[in-house]
Amino acid sequence: MILIDTDVVTLSRLQFALTALYHFLFVPLTLGLVWILAIMESVYVMTGREVWKRMVQFWGVLFGINFAMGVATGVTMEFQFGMNWAYYSHYVGDIFGAPLAIEGLMAFFLEATLVGVFFMGWERISRIKHLLVTWFLALGTSLSALWILVANAWMQNPVGAAFNPETMRMEVTSFSAVLFNPVAQDKFVHTVSAGYVLGAMFVLSISAWYLLRGRNLDFAKRSMTVAASFGLAAALSVVVLGDESGYSVSLNQKMKMASIEAMWETEPAPAPFTLFGLPDVEQRTTHYALKIPWVMGLIGTRSLDQTMPGINELVDDAKGRIGNGIQAYDAMLMLRQDKDDAQAKATLAAHDQDLGYALLLKKYVDDPRRATPADIQQAADSTIPNVPVLFWSFRIMVACGFYFIALFAFSFWKASKRTLQSQRWYLRLALWSLPLPWIAVELGWIVAEYGRQPWAIEGVLPTALGVSTVSAGQVLTSLGGFLLFYTALAVVDVVLMLKFARKGPDGLGLWPPATAALSSDRP
């Protein structure tokens, strides 16, 4: 019996959260910007106008800097499952590893192999072939997101798998269930749309800055037009599909949903949506709640008559499941003594869905079978995630989403009227909106992953049990290394981004053509 060091759990979680949030600064920009490049290059191939090629090359420079950071920080995520979450890797690798491996084969290979030709192949292949390279590069990035989110969705909604007491792990029973996990569909479209919004905002904001400075006018207006149209479509889809995502959360992760809403008690159907309020964890109530009737019931159940359970009711449910889980745990240990024990097999089969709930007790007692009612209460209470953080993260994210629709709709309208340059306040607004999509996507990650706590795999494996048997000193050292190198790289990344954005197509000699002819053919 190996005891789990709570410091190791805390440090491993901190390291994973920091490196994942950091990686996710770069991923959405890659996801969005690459499609904008593909659109611009398509226009170039269709119209033959040189300016569109130069646009691809200029935004491509910024794309390249960001892509390198995305690749560099992505390797960390793959390594970390083995380094810091070894028991997790053992426990669910049979299912979770497959989508990650397929991501490498189907998607990452494609984007990483083609990215070199994208940058260095302009003079070596025909226009059409280069365009195809760009499109496949874009396809590769989105496919990459698909497989990562299939893996992530399984953590939220672990379908198509069963516990095997002989191997002490979860094993696949149905791959199609894992692949067609409804949560995966919703997460994929919501997440890539968010990336598209971010990419569009990036182009919109930097172009607005050129217009404010009176530089690169035709270049910037064209870029803004592409960003506005692409951004509007993406912003609409991110909100609509985010709502779909909310619906699937309410089906599979009722506790997460109730915590996002700070809904302590089960409300009569249709439940109201709490627009604002101050969640109080101690007293399990929400002060000064401003409620809009019916809205939550509609979002969460798509009906007017189904109730949504509140946090307190879900804690009571958890207590029941812990009781069942203890029976499953006992049966598992009996099977370890005699693997043909028919009665134990039957008990495990009846309750293996709740085995994970018994594992929640491991934090408080070595052997879940010896848990006291106080331990069980504590474990049941531990199923409540951090309500105020979820409550606020969700609201800020959603507010950002609606703001993006408004900004891109307005931008689209101005672009169609060809008046992008007419109002400086609009250009400033577009410029200063640049950080908002990053805030929104990071908060979205927090809602999804912090909201999943205390589970690594919802209902199956508590996060605290997933860690490696390493020392706190080891994790502290690697965490320190990440902080050091990631900070240094962030500084370099921002400096280079600013440098090349400031230089602009004119400064880089890409556009207008008079200077372009004098300079090298590569940015």
Added chain:
Amino acid sequence: MLDYATLRVIWWALLGTLLIGFAIMDGFDFGVAGLLKVLGRDNEERQVLLEGIEPTWEGNQVWFILAGGATFAAWPTLYAVSFSGMYFAIALVLLAFILRPVGFNFRGKVHDPRWASLWDWVLTGSGLAVMLLAGVAFGNLFLGLPFRFDDDLRMSWQGGLLDLLHPFALLCGLVSLAMLLAHGACFAALKADHAIAERAVAIARWTTLAFAALYVLAGVWLAWGIPGYAIAGPAATAGVSNPLYKQVAFGGSWFAGYLQYPWFWVAPALALAAAVGVQVLAGRRGVAGFVASSLMVGGTIASAGFALFPFLLPSSLDPRSSLTVWDASSSRGTLQLMLVVTLVLLPVVILYTGWVYRVMRGRVTLEQVRKAHGGY
């Protein structure tokens, strides 16, 4: 539907294929990076070398990512034990993999010799570190690693980074270093301006010679100085993936497999024949020398894998906990699905990778670099 034992052997071979794929494809990138300061005497020459690998290094690196991902999917226990057990060694490799992408991209973004020099050192250092550490890690497999499982199959490990530095493991590190430097030099001879290629040929010959001597030395040491592991009794080849279900005998020979299956000797023979091939062919500065060094890499890794078979990760602390091909795999369903996916997708990957190499073919000359200064 294939039976469980066959699937396991296929996945063992696929794991080897991915590792060899990584060592051949990304190995020359590492080799060139490791030789950057030796082959490239000034910034322009180093630029030539880097532009030779820049269009393709990123795709090559995916062989490593994929080897990791496939291990996670097909050998989850191996993935969990090795990555968490060799914590700091893996962290160092990870650091190299974090710094390389940004190194390649950022180096040309600021025109300042100090800036370029900083990233040259980063690329050289990360190249050397990975080549050396990969060999040290492989060498430790023969020595056994200090881990054991409890009844929940939670692994614990006794030892730190320094415990990995056994002289035999260090020797394996040098084998790996010499081999991949030679491989990188063969690539530089093929790809770089003739002024640099000439130097690369000389280095390829010397490093190959060093490789052959170290490789034979490691083999002799392994045969007479390092006791082997063996599964006690008949192996349950289609059994449950639980390492604790078996018993392991310690003290045999790692060459037992070579005696049982004489065709295993093809691998070391290939490695040494290819080393001779590099001596003969490197001077042509063409594809032939590079193919020879690739075969050398493939033969070497295969020969080590054959010696270990059926072990993946022997445990020195509790031999029973050792991971073998028969008890560390995923379920049959996962192995089967992943096999189908790999058989469909890997040929596609090889196809478009081949196309990219064809598009980007040709020697990178000093003149080109002078004309269009600045990387991508």
